[in-house]
Amino acid sequence: MAGRADKTGNRGRAGVTLPPEVDLSRPSIARVYDFILGGKEHFEIDRRATDAIFAAVPQIGSLARDNRNLLRRATRYLVRDAGLRQIIDLGSGLPTLGNVHEIAHEVDRDVRVVYVDNDPVVLAHGRALLSQENTTTMIMADIREPDSVFDNPAVKEFIDFDEPFAVIAASILHHLTDAEVLPAAAAIRNRLTVGSYLVTTNFLDDDEDRAKDLEKAFLDGGLGTGRFRTWEELRRLFDGLEMLEPGLVYGNDWHPDELTPADSPVHTLFSAGMARKVS
Numbered sequence: 001m002a003g004r005a006d007k008t009g010n011r012g013r014a015g016v017t018l019p020p021e022v023d024l025s026r027p028s029i030a031r032v033y034d035f036i037l038g039g040k041e042h043f044e045i046d047r048r049a050t051d052a053i054f055a056a057v058p059q060i061g062s063l064a065r066d067n068r069n070l071l072r073r074a075t076r077y078l079v080r081d082a083g084l085r086q087i088i089d090l091g092s093g094l095p096t097l098g099n100v101h102e103i104a105h106e107v108d109r110d111v112r113v114v115y116v117d118n119d120p121v122v123l124a125h126g127r128a129l130l131s132q133e134n135t136t137t138m139i140m141a142d143i144r145e146p147d148s149v150f151d152n153p154a155v156k157e158f159i160d161f162d163e164p165f166a167v168i169a170a171s172i173l174h175h176l177t178d179a180e181v182l183p184a185a186a187a188i189r190n191r192l193t194v195g196s197y198l199v200t201t202n203f204l205d206d207d208e209d210r211a212k213d214l215e216k217a218f219l220d221g222g223l224g225t226g227r228f229r230t231w232e233e234l235r236r237l238f239d240g241l242e243m244l245e246p247g248l249v250y251g252n253d254w255h256p257d258e259l260t261p262a263d264s265p266v267h268t269l270f271s272a273g274m275a276r277k278v279s
């Protein structure tokens with residue numbers, strides 16, 4: 001239905017058929033994030049869900065961009081510095097500037113990347129983008145059921161689980177509830193081969209009113225998910241793994257480079273950390 005008006009009167013990106021299971025009666029995390037990033041794949045219902053978010057922190061766009069910037073640095077580190085050649089990107093989101101496989105392939109064209117998301121719009125766009133790729137694929141799965149990711153035949157085809165690999169969980173775990181997040185993180189860690197890496201970025205509650213306001217805007221403003229967690233809560237995501245320098249830190253303090261904003265207005269609202277499984 002390329003270019004065809006949907007039930008809200010919006011149009012999908014030309015060339016991509018939106019699957020029938022797309023639910024336009026509720027905002028989607030992926031489409032809301034795309035809107036905040038300045039992308040094109042969102043509908044009226046998604047834009048409306050951002051009203052409370054922009055009202056709470058008008059610079060929310062900087063948070064999304066800083067997160068993408070971190071994703072670039074972390075991916076480059078995994079491939080260039082840690083020497084990994086296989087990556088599973090959980091909650092990959094709609095394709096945008098600087099996708100993980102593109103960053104990885106700047107270092108080594110043979111790095112294999114599996115994108116995972118539970119949003120059918122992401123799957124449709126991802127598959128369209130990747131149709132010519134033989135080192136990168138995308139599957140639809142829910143990370144609250146980690147077996148559905150790691151036992152997926154397409155994942156097994158791309159990832160050699162006898163060799164170290166990286167799991168990226170960028171800006172996804174805060175969309176899991178408190179009851180869901182630790183079991184999911186534990187199950188992911190259990191699946192890591194020794195020598196594998198886990199990197200995650202998350203909304204941070206560093207005891208700041210803005211974090212509490214934003215959390216309320218995410219939870220009550222239509223989207224319904226978006227937990228801001230404390231340092232202590234976030235550290236538990238890495239239980240049993242060896243944290244790499246500089247540890248769990250504000251996102252922009254994680255291996256900043258010349259493209260990392262030094263004066264981000266949302267510096268204290270998101271965290272990042274990378275860890276390795278050593279035994």
Ligand SMILES: C[S@@+](CC[C@H](N)C(=O)[O-])C[C@H]1O[C@@H](n2cnc3c(N)ncnc32)[C@H](O)[C@@H]1O
Pocket residue numbers: 029030033067068071090091092093094116117118119122141142143144169170171172175
């Ligand atoms: C905010 S976006 C992050 C995109 C990208 N990882 C980044 O950091 O730029 C979160 C993504 O996670 C996906 N997601 C949320 N909950 C999920 C779940 N339980 N299983 C799989 N994907 C999920 C959403 O559909 C969305 O595309």
